[in-house]
Amino acid sequence: MNRANDNRAYRELHERFETAGKLGAARNTLFWDSQTYMPPGAAWSRGEQLAAIDTTCSQLTAGPDTADLFCTADDAAELLSPTERSNLNEMRRMWRHNAAVPKLLLQEKARQVALLQGIWVQAKQANDFHAFASGFELLMPLTREIAQAKADALGLAPYDALMDEFDPGLSMALIDPIFAELECFLPALLVQVIERQSTWPAEIPYSGDFSAERQRALSYRLAEAVGHDLKHVRIDAAPHPFALAGSPGDNRFTTRFDAGNIGFAVMATLHEAGHALYEANLPRAQAFTPVGNARGATAHESQSLMVEKQAGRSREFLGWLASQMAEAFGGDPACWTFANVVRTNRRVGVGYIRVEADEISYPLHVILRYRIERALLDGDLKIADLPDAWSDLSQSLFGRRPPDHAHGCLQDIHWAMGLFGYFPNYALGSSLAAQLFERAVQDDAAVIDRLSDGDFGPYRAWVVPRIHERASQVSFAQLVEDATGAPLSVAALKRHLQRRYLEEDVP
Amino acid sequence: MNRANDNRAYRELHERFETAGKLGAARNTLFWDSQTYMPPGAAWSRGEQLAAIDTTCSQLTAGPDTADLFCTADDAAELLSPTERSNLNEMRRMWRHNAAVPKLLLQEKARQVALLQGIWVQAKQANDFHAFASGFELLMPLTREIAQAKADALGLAPYDALMDEFDPGLSMALIDPIFAELECFLPALLVQVIERQSTWPAEIPYSGDFSAERQRALSYRLAEAVGHDLKHVRIDAAPHPFALAGSPGDNRFTTRFDAGNIGFAVMATLHEAGHALYEANLPRAQAFTPVGNARGATAHESQSLMVEKQAGRSREFLGWLASQMAEAFGGDPACWTFANVVRTNRRVGVGYIRVEADEISYPLHVILRYRIERALLDGDLKIADLPDAWSDLSQSLFGRRPPDHAHGCLQDIHWAMGLFGYFPNYALGSSLAAQLFERAVQDDAAVIDRLSDGDFGPYRAWVVPRIHERASQVSFAQLVEDATGAPLSVAALKRHLQRRYLEEDVP
Structure with a gap:
């Protein structure tokens, strides 16, 4: 990806998405930690931290100038290698997903998810569906709202829109x-x-x-x-x-x-x-x-x-x-x-x-x-x-x-x-x-x-x-x-x- | 910190530094991981991730408009509670430290530190000072450069400038x-x-x-x-x-x-x-x-x-x-x-x-x-x-x-x-x-x-x-x-x- 080219818009997008990729890797490691070694009392704090990472990634990859950068990068697509062109397409897909969902909604989801994971572990151990349901009732409307926002932005059915984020090409x-x-x-x-x-x-x-x-x-x-x-x-x-x-x-x-x-x-x-x-x-x-x-x-x-x-x-x-x-x-x-x-x-x-x-x-x-x-x-x-x-x-x-x-x-x-x-x-x-x-x-x-x-x-x-x-x-x-x-x-x-x-x- | 006030510049600063605080907490947890459970072969990757967090925090807390935000927040300081005023002072101190050092220098330091930590663990076990020195030779000039940049910005001696970041009031x-x-x-x-x-x-x-x-x-x-x-x-x-x-x-x-x-x-x-x-x-x-x-x-x-x-x-x-x-x-x-x-x-x-x-x-x-x-x-x-x-x-x-x-x-x-x-x-x-x-x-x-x-x-x-x-x-x-x-x-x-x-x- 270090190939020199004159497509500056592409390079700017590349840098932002690469940073977001690194923050995402950090996020995944923190998830691993939450499933292995994190003290249970840290759930609230961890939720705040993951929400901050999500918000930051979303700002990096879906800022106000991102749409323009994609247009400009497309205009000089002939300067890109096949791998760079694939990268441009992947970045665009991720951007569409991120831009579709309001930032506050993503933050709120990350918070609820962090809390619900702790509840799920305990509810499963205790065979207590009601304990789980009380948290799930808070998360489900957010999930539905996110699916609808993506559906509107991508022109897909809500379920397909969710799937497209992690499994593009399937429906x-x-x-x-x-x-x-x-x-x-x-x-x-x-x-x-x-x-x-x-x-x-x-x-x-x-x-x-x-x-x-x-x-x-x-x-x-x-x-x-x-x-x-x-x-x-x-x-x-x-x-x-x-x-x-x-x-x-x-x-x-x-x-x-x-x-x-x-x-x-x-x-x-x-x-x-x-x-x-x-x-x-x-x-x-x-x-x-x-x-x-x-x-x-x-x-x-x-x-x-x-x-x-x-x-x-x-x-x-x-x-x-x-x-x-x-x-x-x-x-x-x-x-x-x-x-x-x-x-x-x-x-x-x-x-x-x-x-x-x-x-x-x-x-x-x-x-x-x-x-x-x-x-x-x-x-x-x-x-x-x-x-x-x-x-x-x-x-x-x-x-x-x-x-x-x-x-x-x-x-x-x-x-x-x-x-x-x-x-x-x-x-x-x-x-x-x-x-x-x-x-x-x-x-x-x-x-x-x-x-x-x-x-x-x-x-x-x-x-x-x-x-x-x-x-x-x-x-x-x-x-x-x-x-x-x-x-x-x-x-x-x-x-x-x-x-x-x-x-x-x-x- | 949720007290309503009309000092919008303060609130904007507060939000940015709070996000940086959450990313910093994530960073500290990743450091804990690197000292406890991280596979040794992950050092390069972890260094990239930590550098991305550092850069992001630095952009959040030392953007081009930050100086203006501090001036505007000062102008309406009478609207702030004593705790908020202390927070404003702490944010300003952190900003001065971040703004003093070029972003690329911080990234490079984070990378070298991630590598050197792995080297240090092994060098200490093997009693091999030369192995450590070869990495330390790369880090030391960066440390010196950072100290001088902070010294210039803060009007302190280089050593005092480094100390001020984590121990303000000591010299x-x-x-x-x-x-x-x-x-x-x-x-x-x-x-x-x-x-x-x-x-x-x-x-x-x-x-x-x-x-x-x-x-x-x-x-x-x-x-x-x-x-x-x-x-x-x-x-x-x-x-x-x-x-x-x-x-x-x-x-x-x-x-x-x-x-x-x-x-x-x-x-x-x-x-x-x-x-x-x-x-x-x-x-x-x-x-x-x-x-x-x-x-x-x-x-x-x-x-x-x-x-x-x-x-x-x-x-x-x-x-x-x-x-x-x-x-x-x-x-x-x-x-x-x-x-x-x-x-x-x-x-x-x-x-x-x-x-x-x-x-x-x-x-x-x-x-x-x-x-x-x-x-x-x-x-x-x-x-x-x-x-x-x-x-x-x-x-x-x-x-x-x-x-x-x-x-x-x-x-x-x-x-x-x-x-x-x-x-x-x-x-x-x-x-x-x-x-x-x-x-x-x-x-x-x-x-x-x-x-x-x-x-x-x-x-x-x-x-x-x-x-x-x-x-x-x-x-x-x-x-x-x-x-x-x-x-x-x-x-x-x-x-x-x-x-x-x-x-x-x-x-």
Whole structure:
């Protein structure tokens, strides 16, 4: 981005957005802190600080002269490199989002979000929906107001306008047919697979020393296997696993250390290590600038799911993983056999928690949330009725109702963060992960074969140049097309699930 | 600060400085992170982020229209409350400092500081002065340039100009006679006390389970005793103990957990708990605004030293502390007797580390640094000659030379942070702590008596309204005068040291 050119307006915009990118990276680190180490009594103060950062970023990237700067920069666009032109487009998109929403509204949202996050943690622990609802009632109208302001500015429906901010190129028009196909395909597949698995012997429960220290040690070993340099990584426990984004060289992430669900720490670690690997391989030359960011939420989720589900639950990788878990935890050797670890990781249809869900149920969890959040945003569903709506949808999609709010509508942090329009990427990411991984294995069989030694080298060699290093240089559609030769569809996911769950021999 | 008035210029300034205060609080939290949990490979990225925050704050508080805003605000100063008038003065002082230094210079310094901190941690571990010097050579000219720019703008000597930023009201003119008196008094006292202590039986070394977990548990118990609400505090290990400042409600601090020097964790914790208590009791109504900040570095240090040294090494408190340490660590009961704990905490004249030094040696450590940093700033001392200068001054002040750089010139982080003019407050703080504590005990004997139950209630009742809650509403000189009825002097410190080390019976 240091290329000399005479497009001064572009350079001015570049500098402002780069500063905003740095402040945003600081903000993300403070969010990490609020989820890991911040004293609970600091919530008010932290909210004030985050609101100040948001306001400052918004002033930097949506000042009174910004519209003129974009016009002037466009007039001399021929002086820009292709990357700079992509950066100009990304800056404009961010500006439209920022300029659409009044500053006071953003400040107020940041404050409410900071407070509600603390409430959510406690409400979830105490299974107290009313405590959560009282804060959520304050946040929801702000979310609706922001969505409408963006909708007006961008000429999109309110839900699409929210989605465009973090997942440009995706919309209800793209989601609805994909989700319809999944809703048709997955429940039937689930019944078939449950039937097939009914002849399996019961899994032998994992046993051993499941202290946080041992889980932590295994998590670091897995992060290294995936390809992380430990100078750039740290792994901490947090209620909601996530990876730090936008902070080059700082690829820390969180996971959960739950002695009662030892498989979870492993899979959450692989998932977040996948996200963090994308961040780690973004081009340093475009650090902190919009074109240097990951290409949206769906692309990001595809990277976590390729590692966690496509690679992580393959026969090849599970063989290696079984030996690592045996070494890390000790306990009864019978629970760490290849057969038992495969069956434990392939068993479907149990549990209520999205982040712990099997590959087949997972998109259904997302479809549930998509329906509810669209209804909340449209005003068709009252917050007080949220637990009932959740329970009813669980019944119709999974045939069972969650036993409490922590296993139901309080399980995710997203709504407490004011994140609406975000959930769909979790299911779209499943489709994209399957499509990318299928193509990677077609291009180089070592991508899958080498996983039997825990070696992600061939995997990285395929994915890093095709996805990570391209950052936001091309559109989401172009990225998918270039990497796989086809637009995003659910075809590869359907083939993958049928192959793995109905055709593949289980030891 | 929400009082309605028609001084629009004041209100505009207030809003800008408040936003800068919030960004500064975020910055301080990121510094805490860099000293505790940040992956080492993130240093470059963090430096970029901190530089962006600094630049943004500087633009907020030293924009092209700021001079005019101060003039206009002055013209309607009669509309301001006394607190608002103090805030206006504090904002003006900060503005003068910010406006004096070119933005690019500040950015460059922030970058070098971020890099040098990582280098310092490793150089200290490896006893590698050359590694440190190569980075310090890049930072030192920037520090000198900044000092000269401030000197020109403020009409002060460069050293005084640096000091004025974090310790307004203090200067070489105030320091030099105080340090001269201490240099005259302390070495002679040290000889007398060493002579008196030569008849003591040797201390029984502390023994027990000194795991980090036990040290941490005792640290939290001490923080509570001093008066902290644990909802607002967390305690972590870091190479340099420090307390987070400027972030209301977030009163975390760091300490060291060194199994080889168990007394240190205890005293470092008391020291930082004292700093954090000041932060915790600053008026919430003036949060994030300049008048709501602590009244400079010397006032801050007096609060840590009152807790750590005046209260913390009193006979009364040590009796209670001995029982707490016995309970926390177990081990040989003989080492936790009142007599042994008092003697261990009163032994003088050993060690090379400032933060571990006894009350009599401590100011001499500071005087050593004061001389060196003035010579470095004036250009009279080359960085390459720093270890020799340190060694020679150690010989003349303490009669011994440090065995390595970690016990010598690499022991403190300050110069690696570009902090010059900061060390004097550590010795001035000793004098002020003695003066305040002497007066507190005169006003209410329970301040000292209740410490025998670990009860800091009467102490807080005296100090909170007189120091903490006044924040920066009055000048340093006024604060000292109002609290003690006299200007700052070394008289109380001299009386205190003679009483405690020459007159008081030791069990």
